Every structure is written in C-alpha cells, then in structure tokens.
Amino acid sequence: MAVLVQKFGGSSVGTTERIHNVAAKVLKAKKQGHDVVVVVSAMYGETDRLIQLAQSLSKSPSAREYDLLVSTGEQVSMALLAIALTEKGCSARSYTGVNAGICTDNVHTKARIIDVKPDNIRRDLAHGHVVIVAGFQGMNAHGEVTTLGRGGSDTTAVALAAALKADECQIFTDVDGVFTTDPRLIPEASLLPTICYEEMLEMASLGAKVLQMRSVEIASKHNVPVRVLSTFNEGPGTLVTLEEKIMQKRLVSGIAFSREEAIISLSGVPNKAGVEGYILACVGEADIEIDMIAQNATDGVHTDFTFTMQRNDYPKTLKVVEQLANELGAVSVKGNPRVAKLSLVGIGMRSHTGVASTMFKALGNVNINIQMITTSEIKISVVIEEKFLEKGVRAVHQAFELDRITTVKHQAYMES
Amino acid sequence: MAVLVQKFGGSSVGTTERIHNVAAKVLKAKKQGHDVVVVVSAMYGETDRLIQLAQSLSKSPSAREYDLLVSTGEQVSMALLAIALTEKGCSARSYTGVNAGICTDNVHTKARIIDVKPDNIRRDLAHGHVVIVAGFQGMNAHGEVTTLGRGGSDTTAVALAAALKADECQIFTDVDGVFTTDPRLIPEASLLPTICYEEMLEMASLGAKVLQMRSVEIASKHNVPVRVLSTFNEGPGTLVTLEEKIMQKRLVSGIAFSREEAIISLSGVPNKAGVEGYILACVGEADIEIDMIAQNATDGVHTDFTFTMQRNDYPKTLKVVEQLANELGAVSVKGNPRVAKLSLVGIGMRSHTGVASTMFKALGNVNINIQMITTSEIKISVVIEEKFLEKGVRAVHQAFELDRITTVKHQAYMES
Numbered sequence A, B: 001m002a003v004l005v006q007k008f009g010g011s012s013v014g015t016t017e018r019i020h021n022v023a024a025k026v027l028k029a030k031k032q033g034h035d036v037v038v039v040v041s042a043m044y045g046e047t048d049r050l051i052q053l054a055q056s057l058s059k060s061p062s063a064r065e066y067d068l069l070v071s072t073g074e075q076v077s078m079a080l081l082a083i084a085l086t087e088k089g090c091s092a093r094s095y096t097g098v099n100a101g102i103c104t105d106n107v108h109t110k111a112r113i114i115d116v117k118p119d120n121i122r123r124d125l126a127h128g129h130v131v132i133v134a135g136f137q138g139m140n141a142h143g144e145v146t147t148l149g150r151g152g153s154d155t156t157a158v159a160l161a162a163a164l165k166a167d168e169c170q171i172f173t174d175v176d177g178v179f180t181t182d183p184r185l186i187p188e189a190s191l192l193p194t195i196c197y198e199e200m201l202e203m204a205s206l207g208a209k210v211l212q213m214r215s216v217e218i219a220s221k222h223n224v225p226v227r228v229l230s231t232f233n234e235g236p237g238t239l240v241t242l243e244e245k246i247m248q249k250r251l252v253s254g255i256a257f258s259r260e261e262a263i264i265s266l267s268g269v270p271n272k273a274g275v276e277g278y279i280l281a282c283v284g285e286a287d288i289e290i291d292m293i294a295q296n297a298t299d300g301v302h303t304d305f306t307f308t309m310q311r312n313d314y315p316k317t318l319k320v321v322e323q324l325a326n327e328l329g330a331v332s333v334k335g336n337p338r339v340a341k342l343s344l345v346g347i348g349m350r351s352h353t354g355v356a357s358t359m360f361k362a363l364g365n366v367n368i369n370i371q372m373i374t375t376s377e378i379k380i381s382v383v384i385e386e387k388f389l390e391k392g393v394r395a396v397h398q399a400f401e402l403d404r405i406t407t408v409k410h411q412a413y414m415e416s
Helices: A016-031 A046-057 A061-085 A119-126 A150-162 A197-205 A215-222 A276-286 A313-327 A347-351 A354-365 A386-399 B016-031 B048-057 B063-087 B119-126 B150-163 B197-205 B215-220 B275-285 B310-327 B347-351 B354-366 B386-399
Strands: A003-008 A035-040 A092-095 A102-106 A113-116 A130-134 A136-137 A145-146 A166-173 A194-196 A226-230 A236-243 A254-270 A291-298 A302-310 A333-345 A371-375 A381-385 B001-008 B035-040 B092-095 B100-106 B113-116 B130-134 B137-139 B145-148 B168-173 B192-195 B226-230 B236-240 B254-270 B290-296 B302-310 B332-345 B372-376 B378-385
Touching: A003 A016, A003 A150, A016 A035, A016 A061, A035 A061, A035 A119, A035 A150, A046 A061, A046 B063, A061 A092, A061 A130, A061 A136, A061 A145, A061 B048, A061 B092, A061 B130, A092 A119, A092 B063, A102 A150, A113 A150, A119 A130, A119 A347, A130 A150, A136 A150, A145 B192, A145 B290, A150 A166, A194 A197, A197 A215, A197 A236, A197 A254, A197 A333, A226 B290, A254 A276, A254 A386, A276 A291, A276 A302, A276 A313, A291 A371, A302 A313, A313 A333, A313 B302, A333 A354, A333 B092, A347 A354, A354 A381, A354 A386, A381 A386, A386 B386, B001 B016, B001 B130, B001 B150, B016 B035, B016 B063, B035 B063, B035 B150, B048 B063, B063 B092, B063 B130, B063 B145, B092 B119, B100 B150, B113 B150, B119 B130, B130 B150, B137 B150, B150 B168, B150 B215, B168 B386, B192 B197, B197 B215, B197 B236, B197 B254, B197 B332, B215 B226, B254 B275, B254 B310, B254 B386, B275 B290, B275 B310, B290 B372, B302 B310, B332 B386, B347 B354, B354 B378, B354 B386, B378 B386
Parallel strands: A003 A035, A003 A166, A035 A130, A092 A130, A102 A136, A166 A226, A194 A236, B001 B035, B001 B168, B035 B130, B092 B130, B100 B137, B168 B226, B192 B236
Antiparallel strands: A102 A113, A136 A145, A226 A236, A254 A302, A254 A333, A291 A302, A333 A381, A371 A381, B100 B113, B137 B145, B226 B236, B254 B302, B254 B332, B290 B302, B332 B378, B372 B378
16 A cells, blocks of 8 residues: 555646546545545646636736636636545545645745645545645745646645655656657657656756656655656556666666757857856846857867857847947857757766767767757757757667667556 | 725626726725725626536535535635736735635535634735635635535625624625615616615515525624615615614515415314424425415314415425325315415514505505415515516505605715
8 A cells, every 4th residue: 555646737637527537547546555645737728717817907917816816726626526536436635735734935926835734634544535635836824825836736746745755646647658759759759667856857957848847856855756647548657766766777868859949159259257257147137048058268368158048039139249249359149040959868878978979970970060069967968950850859869779768567556 | 984895796796897897996995095895706607617517527516625616716706806906006915715714614515604703804904905805605613615605795795894893884786776676577666775684684585686684684683784786887775774773764665576486275174283283294394395374263173274385396285285185184275386475574564553454455456366464573475376466566566655765865985
C-alpha cells in the first residue's frame, strides 16, 4: 500500500464524461489499496472564461479579487470529481487550496507555496476517503485565497506529495510521458522510461512543456518521485527521479528546442572592463529579456558580444544596440530575427567531453551553420537558422541514437 | 452617515454590463457617505448550470460537494463586482460566506444561519472599503461551506444587516417594491410605501415572491428595516418595518393568491375523537402536503372535513381519501382540482371585524361562490374556482380601495 498523489489537468476534466473517466482511474488506484490524493485543474476553457469576465470589467483587475474569481474554476472541478467518485461508491471529500492547508506567500496571481499543512487530508485518508484538492491555489498569511499562476496545479501536486511523503506523484497529461524530443517534430522520438530532476529542469526550462518548472524544483528539493503519464492511454509514462536511482545510464536524454528566437551580434567593441555589464544594463532598461549570452575577446583589444532574445523583441533590441554601437565605437552590428535554439540535455555529458564534438559534427554533416554556442554542466545549446530546425534536431537525435531507447517495464503504481 | 446592506439578485448581476450598473448604484451610496455592504447572488443562469453539471454526474450528488460546487456561483459575482468597483476608483473587498463569518447549522443545501461574526467586515468598513459578500452561503461548525437553499441571498443580507445593526437592508429586485397585489394580474395594483413584518410574512408565505420568508423572519426578530426596490428603475420602493413605525394606518395591505391548488371534502364522517388526526396522518404518510384545513361538526354526530393541497398531488390524495371514506363510513367525498386561494392580508383587520363581511360581500356581488374559508389574526383566505381568480381579486381590491394607496415620499437612503 502506497500513498499516491494524482494530478489531472484541464483537458482531463474538460467534460463530465471525462470526469467520469478520471473517477474510474482514481478508483482503480484506490481499489489496489493505495491512499489517494487527487489534484485537479479547472475544466478546460473555464479559467479563460473567468479571466475574460474580469477583463471585460477592468483592464487591470484587483489582484486579490482576480484570485478569488479564477480559483472558482478548480473548486468546480474538485466538487464534480468528488460527486462522480461518490456516485461510484467511493467516499471522497474535496478541499480548496485554503482548506487543504496550501500556504503561500502574499503575491496574488503568482504566489509561491511556502508550506503545506495537510492535517485535514491526513485525517480523511486515515478514514479511508479519497481526498481531492483544488490545484493552482492556496492561502496567504491572512487566510486569503491566492493563485500560483498558470500551470500551478503541477506544483500543488508535488508540494502535497512532499508534505505527505507520498510514494509517487503522478502527473496525468495528454501526452504519454517525456520524450527524447517533441514527437510532433520528430515522430521517431522515444518515450523516456526515466529522467533525473536536473535533466527535467533543463528540458522544462527549454520549452518542453510537460511539467511546470517550479514543480520539478520542489520535487528535486524534497526527492519526490514524479511520474508523467497519459490520462487517455495506458502505459507507465516517465519517472522523474534522482540520478542515482536511474538504472539505464545514458549520455544524453533529450533534445529541447524553441522557435521564435532572434540573435544580435555586436562586433569589434573596444574591450574595456565593465563594457558587457553596460550593454546588458542598457538592453534591460528597454525592458527586453535576454536569453543566451556569448562573448569572445577576439584580439585582446576588441570583443564580440552576441545574445538572443524573443523574436518579437528583436526590432526594439536592434534599435538599442545600434545606438550602443555608435556610443561605444563598435565595428558592426549584425542580427537575425529568424533563428531557433536547439539544446542537448544529459546528465551523462558531465563526464564525457566527446558529447559536444559529436553534436557539432552531426550538425556539420547536414550543412547546418552554428551561429552561437552556450554550455552548462548538463546542456549544450546552439543557435541555428530556424528553417533548419527539424533537420538539425533529427541529425543530433540520430547521432546519439535517441530513437533507440527501449522502454524497460518498470514498476508503476496504478499499472497492473 | 448610515450603515447600509444592499442585496442584488441574479438578474441584477446577470451580465458584466449589469455588474457595472450595480457598481454605479453602490458607488452612489458610498459617495453619499454611507458604509456599504453588498450581498450578491450568482449571475443569472449560473446556479442552474452548476446544478446540471452535478446532476449529469449523479442523481443524488453528495450534499457536501454540492455546496462546494454551487457556492462558486456567488463567489464569481462577488469578485466581479469588486473588480468593477475598483475600476471605478472605489476600494472594495469581497468575502465568501465562510470568510464573512456567516455561521450556519450543518444541514448541507438547506442550512440556516445561526450566527454572524462580521469582524472582517467591520474592519474593512472602518478602513473605508466597500465590502461585498457572497450570498446564499455560510459555513458549518467544521468550517465547511454550506448553502442556504434557493433565495438564500435575501437571508444573508438581512442577517448581516442585523449583525452590523445596519440602518437599512435594501433588497434590489426586478420589481419596484411590494404591491397591493400582483400587478401582472391587476394592473391597477398600488405600490405600498410601507408594510409591517407580519403582513410581509403573510404575503411572502402566500406566494408573493418578493422576499424570501426566512429573511422576513430574521428582519422581524432583529427589527431590521428592509427596503424592497428596483435595480432598474429609480424609486423609493417599499419599506418593511415595525407596525408602530408605519404612519399611514390601513385596514388591509394586500391580496396574495396562489393558483395550482386543489380541494377535497370528506362529509358525514362519524365524529369520534381523534378522527381528524387520523385522516391527516394517513394523507401525510402518502407524502402529501396539506395547506388549508377547515372542519365543521354539522350535526354533532357527523363532521365535514375539507382541505387543500397542490394540484399535482390531487389524484394521489383523492385515492387516499376515498379509501379513508370507506374505512370511516363517511357519506361522501367531493373534490375540485381547479381552485385557487385568495388571501386578504392586513394588520388593521385585528381590530375591525367588518373586514371579513366586506370581503365576502365583494365576492358575492360578482357571483363568486366561496368553497372554503380559513382565517388567522391578520389574514382571511378563501378558496374559489380558479377561473374566477382575476375577477375575485379585482373585486376585493376595489372594495378596500387598494388601487388608491398614494405613495407618500418617505426617506430612503440612496435616493437623493
């Protein structure tokens, strides 16, 4: 018998028929003898409907009231799921974030969970109830409703799993798990049986929108085993866990990518101390968020400075940088608003220096020119022309044989 | 400066445009220097939508979860109104029933308010905020959400007004106030400037659906001045208050009526002690609710027993009564499923015995046969053929000159 936290997103509870299916899944786990806590999002479309109501009344709605308003979406889902479970003969009790003891800071609409006091939940589990909790919401120190921002239901689930010392936190989604890369782009992508927290964080932050980043951080900090799996298909999904618990060691685990990027290079900048900081400060003041940064001191006297940003910030950024080039006496400004970022992620590359050269060779073999490179301990990112993205991802995917990862049957609670 | 509680029903907050109008009304009172607490119902149609969701999942939804579900309807309205007020530059804070301190018993879906602890509200009023409270809901002793049943928002408003010792509780509706009778039937009906609690209770219980009965009971008990007025038209509405505060004394205040009634008479029942109780018990066991009861001991040996019920219970009731007639050796059973009840209400009739005879004469003058009569201290009810209802109401209305009540301008907070 285990303690399981199961999270179902908005599309999983999008209709009353789907809520019935979720109830059946929950009941199955309960009948296997597990203590089950379920976290639900709002029914698909409901949060947007509520936001539209608020915005039709005010361009910048009061944050306190906005939270009271949108938190009703999950409250509806939780009560409906409890009704569906009770109808199936399974006693179930639902709780809002406030009553589930989800304590947050005071930042309305983007609150962070700072503590969980699951006394009600523990008591109900001890009485044999299934407990359902509204995701995405909590309460501040004044007992007022706060919301965690979009995607916050994952975070609710993982934080609850940590507080309850759950055996597994199961995130049910509309995909089968975490893939080596986006299967919509590369159909031969493999489902990963396991991935470690660090890799998942890099994948999440790079645009693989399977799990919310904050939830992975909490899972990593409290060592909560998180399983990503499908609401609609059977299968063991992907277990996100500690590096040392992963049996099949791999050099790399996956390729994340993001489109809609732009790049700007400033070359021949006279290399004075603090010049990079000055450039970034000027760009930051124009409210532009920078992603990757690379710098080469070409000849000791001049330096080249390259960075990327979101594509729609490109025109604004170019203007700022051209002024800077004048001011600093730089030789040239070059830019490209149609690039993409491709990132190879793998905990194994920490100890294998050959990973980078294999990656660059693979791109070179298909004639893709790399415009920029940055690296971290478990990630190598390159910027390439967006039109070559698919070709590049496929080349790197094949070079590391990511299409040949076999799904070893590993234990999943819920699967019989 | 006064403390006002204003209640707006579902059609008053049915669209975001109407919510803007309500905000303007609230702001007007606030700008006149009053402390304002607003109670809102769910947006028109929202409660039904939520109930349908629940019923599509279960024929008898868990009452605890049902309350958590439907209470979101008012939570949405309250937050939207707060957003609209804030947009107009008026600081406003909304509270659910739980956070407003509305304490109820533990009867989910039909809870009764047993206490109000308006600490949050008092604090916010002292800080100059408008306070908005979700109607129709509260919390039980375990801190769980309960609902008061349909129409419960009036009760929330009056209970809050009592706890806050408000100067007036203003119930905004889609009618201009309380009329001498339903103006849809009798267009010459007059708007009553005032009515006392006892009369209002009789009017409410007799089918004049302006105010929920329970709210009038609480208002009467705590002596809360209640004003019924229109959300959409200007005007002072009707003040419901203590008898002794009403300046213009009237013999009678209004005529209530209800259609869809049926009558059954059992004549010639051998008059033994307890026979009436036995008849009622048998009818009650068949789950039939009886409204009016009259009994005449015709000759000392036999008795005639007549009562009314809702029309759709008539066939079932007739069957039960025919069996009873056999069993008790009654002479005959007669019934009519197409009758209506017409009731004259007035605190003044306590000291004027002539009221009944004026009423009966008025009906006789237009050839309406009275099938049954019951009386209480401030009410006379008769049963007549339903097809004569309009004629009967008009005759009695004219006999007491109810079409000539003049609306004396009396002080209403809000009206300038």
